Amino acid sequence: MKKTFGMIGLGCDKNRVDGERILGEIERHGCTITDDIRKAQVLVVNTCAFLNAARKEAIEAVLEGNSCRSGGVLEKIVVTGCLPEKYVAELFPALTEADVFLGVADHTALFPALERAYAGERVNAVHTGREGARRVISTPPHLKYLKIADGCFNHCTYCLIPKIRGKYRSYPMDALVAEAKSLGDTQELVVVAQDTTRYGEDRGENQFVELLQKLSECDNICHIRLLYCYPEVVTDALIREIAENPKIVKYLDIPLQHSEDRILRLMGRRGSRAEYLALLTKLRQSVQGIAVRTTFIAGFPTETEEEHAALLSFLEEARFENCGFFAYSREPDTPAYKLKGQIAARVKQKRVRALYRAQQAISAARLQGYVGQTLRVLCDGVDLTKSCFVGRAYFQAYEIDGCVYFTAERAETGAVYDVAIERADAYDLYGSVLNHKEKNI
Numbered sequence: 001m002k003k004t005f006g007m008i009g010l011g012c013d014k015n016r017v018d019g020e021r022i023l024g025e026i027e028r029h030g031c032t033i034t035d036d037i038r039k040a041q042v043l044v045v046n047t048c049a050f051l052n053a054a055r056k057e058a059i060e061a062v063l064e065g066n067s068c069r070s071g072g073v074l075e076k077i078v079v080t081g082c083l084p085e086k087y088v089a090e091l092f093p094a095l096t097e098a099d100v101f102l103g104v105a106d107h108t109a110l111f112p113a114l115e116r117a118y119a120g121e122r123v124n125a126v127h128t129g130r131e132g133a134r135r136v137i138s139t140p141p142h143l144k145y146l147k148i149a150d151g152c153f154n155h156c157t158y159c160l161i162p163k164i165r166g167k168y169r170s171y172p173m174d175a176l177v178a179e180a181k182s183l184g185d186t187q188e189l190v191v192v193a194q195d196t197t198r199y200g201e202d203r204g205e206n207q208f209v210e211l212l213q214k215l216s217e218c219d220n221i222c223h224i225r226l227l228y229c230y231p232e233v234v235t236d237a238l239i240r241e242i243a244e245n246p247k248i249v250k251y252l253d254i255p256l257q258h259s260e261d262r263i264l265r266l267m268g269r270r271g272s273r274a275e276y277l278a279l280l281t282k283l284r285q286s287v288q289g290i291a292v293r294t295t296f297i298a299g300f301p302t303e304t305e306e307e308h309a310a311l312l313s314f315l316e317e318a319r320f321e322n323c324g325f326f327a328y329s330r331e332p333d334t335p336a337y338k339l340k341g342q343i344a345a346r347v348k349q350k351r352v353r354a355l356y357r358a359q360q361a362i363s364a365a366r367l368q369g370y371v372g373q374t375l376r377v378l379c380d381g382v383d384l385t386k387s388c389f390v391g392r393a394y395f396q397a398y399e400i401d402g403c404v405y406f407t408a409e410r411a412e413t414g415a416v417y418d419v420a421i422e423r424a425d426a427y428d429l430y431g432s433v434l435n436h437k438e439k440n441i
Contacts, residue, residue: 006040011048142414
């Protein structure tokens with residue numbers, strides 16, 4: 001079956017790695033991969049199901065893909081990822097536009113299922129395969145993700161992840177190190193999982209620091225960025241490793257979700273406002289220049305105006321480098337779904353806007369402080385809309401934080417430049433290159 005495959009990838013960077021393993025299966029079978037879905041004979045839609053909006057987006061992507069069948073070359077549609085993993089019983093009879101359904105780790109079932117589909121069946125192959133070993137990298141070649149675990153056992157009351165991906169499962173350390181080495185020269189390795197900081201706990205002991213040390217020994221890896229570090233597991237040993245290991249980017253993504261103790265308890269979170277502030281103080285005292293990113297949920301059931309105001313004051317006190325804010329989404333099959341005191345959508349959106357305005361002022365002031373300074377910037381490519389190059393300083397993660405836009409006679413993707421910062425806005429920096437490229441950031 002030498003078909004041409006296209007993929008629509010939705011959801012988080014963990015899902016991206018799953019999609020890269022599907023692409024690896026396609027490549028292993030000698031098939032062609034195109035980034036133009038109009039040329040695809042088989043379209044794979046790799047879905048997210050974390051929120052209702054994500055589920056809607058996934059179904060719309062399938063329907064849009066199906067429209068390519070009329071007068072086009074498209075023959076089959078494969079739906080994979082979190083949506084069929086959780087909802088295949090409802091999806092299979094209803095979403096007749098799709099020919100094959102796979103779960104989050106059914107990569108090796110793709111081609112057997114397609115053989116059946118080409119023989120005339122609609123195929124539910126969820127939980128019939130296993131994860132593929134090969135990956136086709138979908139990011140710029142200087143940046144790769146390494147997913148170190150799947151599933152979660154935090155059981156936050158608003159979250160579907162344990163119901164979709166199961167209990168926390170750490171991947172074997174030797175396999176992760178081998179995978180990192182197989183990725184080739186990498187300026188930035190981004191370590192991800194639903195909760196990276198609990199790596200190894202399902203096997204008896206926390207081995208996150210040991211894993212980081214082994215990854216740091218890989219000669220092909222220049223730097224390592226850490227995402228999704230839960231606050232209660234940011235230990236003194238991890239803080240020391242970040243401070244002392246030159247390969248680890250001085251940046252942490254720590255999803256806090258709220259600041260107020262009562263709401264945190266309702267969310268099933270283990271921390272408190274005082275503990276979060278103490279952790280931020282410890283990080284900033286221990287790791288020079290560390291940048292902290294976080295996320296918050298606005299409008300959780302029973303959240304009062306006073307608690308919303310307290311979260312706004314928490315932002316002013318904490319002074320995060322980067323923040324994301326989300327309106328609470330009421331998800332069936334989660335404990336929070338049954339809570340009384342659900343908040344109107346317009347109120348939730350109003351609170352999200354207020355949080356963004358507060359953080360925008362904090363971010364603008366922080367970024368303005370870089371004007372007149374020189375920053376080392378990793379070039380991610382060209383921004384055609386701005387007619388300049390685009391890259392990131394250490395305090396900016398790929399695709400989720402702001403960028404540095406800069407001018408230069410020439411610049412190479414994956415190279416590092418000293419950029420003189422000339423101006424700033426609320427999210428991004430702008431400047432010009434001072435030097436020739438360097439190998440390492």
